[in-house]
Amino acid sequence: MQPIPLKICGTGSYLPRRILTSEEIDARLGWRPGTCHSLYGIKTRHVADDEETTSAMAAGAALQAMEMAGCGPRDIDLIIGACGVMEQPIPSTAVLVQDRLGLGRSGIPAWDVNATCLGFLKGMDVAAMHIQTGRAKRVLVFSSDIASVGLDWGHPEAAAIFGDGAAAVVLEAGEGDSALLAMGFETYSQGRDACVLAAGGTRVNPVRGMQTGEDRFRMDGQKAFRVASRYLPRFLRRLLLKSEVGLDRLDCVIPHQASAQSLNHAIQNLLLGAERVVNIFAQHGNQIAASIPTALDHAVRSGRLKRGDHALLIGTSAGISLGGSVVRF
Structure with a gap:
């Protein structure tokens, strides 16, 4: 692109x-x-x-x-x-x-x-x-x-x-040089039942009646992690290839704060040094969609992301989907 x-x-x-x-x-x-x-x-x-x-x-x-x-x-x-x-x-x-x-x-x-x-x-x-x-x-x-x-x-x-x-x-x-260099998104619905909130749509609602627990979020964290980790390394390689920015040129990595396990996996297995990864999970938890932009705001205001830096925004979501973007801030 x-x-x-x-x-x-x-x-x-x-x-x-x-x-x-x-x-x-x-x-x-x-x-x-x-x-x-x-x-x-x-x-x-x-x-x-x-x-x-x-x-x-x-x-x-x-x-x-x-x-x-x-x-x-x-x-x-x-x-x-x-x-x-x-x-x-x-x-x-x-x-x-x-x-x-x-x-x-x-x-x-x-x-x-x-x-x-x-x-x-x-x-x-x-x-x-x-x-x-x-x-x-x-x-x-x-x-x-x-x-x-x-x-x-x-x-x-x-x-x-x-x-x-x-x-x-x-x-x-x-x-100047500010740009969106690459964007990627993939969905693997084999993991569709790993993260579910059934109520609130047309199938499960108060009018038709709900079974116990259908109005609460349920998650099989291990399944979500297995599906995502199976495809994430390949997804990341393709995203960086599209952006023409290698891992060594990334100044700041801003991941979805899904869990401590997923963040440690990104740091250790994807060869991303901890000093480059914004990790605010211990103080914020998983904030769903607000997670990545909150980490982005933290990176900007703390000075970890500066003008001209290359940043990777990346994460996973229910579905299971993988998403990421590479920006020159």
């Missing part, structure tokens, strides 16, 4: 006020102190309260991103929501965020894409195509997820590691 002149002008993130510690999780599950941290590598995660809705968190992250980009809400001409779980089925979360940004009478297009944990990467991909074709000049892409409302504490493998939060970016046509 030809590089797309694209600049990430601003990043922002929002973390709910309440912090849930691994010690609190131990107490809730009747475990010995230190068990949660030992098993899952997580120390803290954030949990949204009733006022911190999906759209409220997204708007907070969006304002941060716009402040960094030096623009305001009315300077945006496209809003793309890329949440793993929407605030409500209809209308889209992007519509709710448009309203929260004071743009209810603006006519600015606002709609959602959904690729669960990889939603942000697909949102950025769609934004890049709109910018490349001249259909948009400045695009806001946000991801916001509240995992805590759908967790089944009878299955702590999933319940213990998910956190809430939101993040956003402002994208514009590239200036």
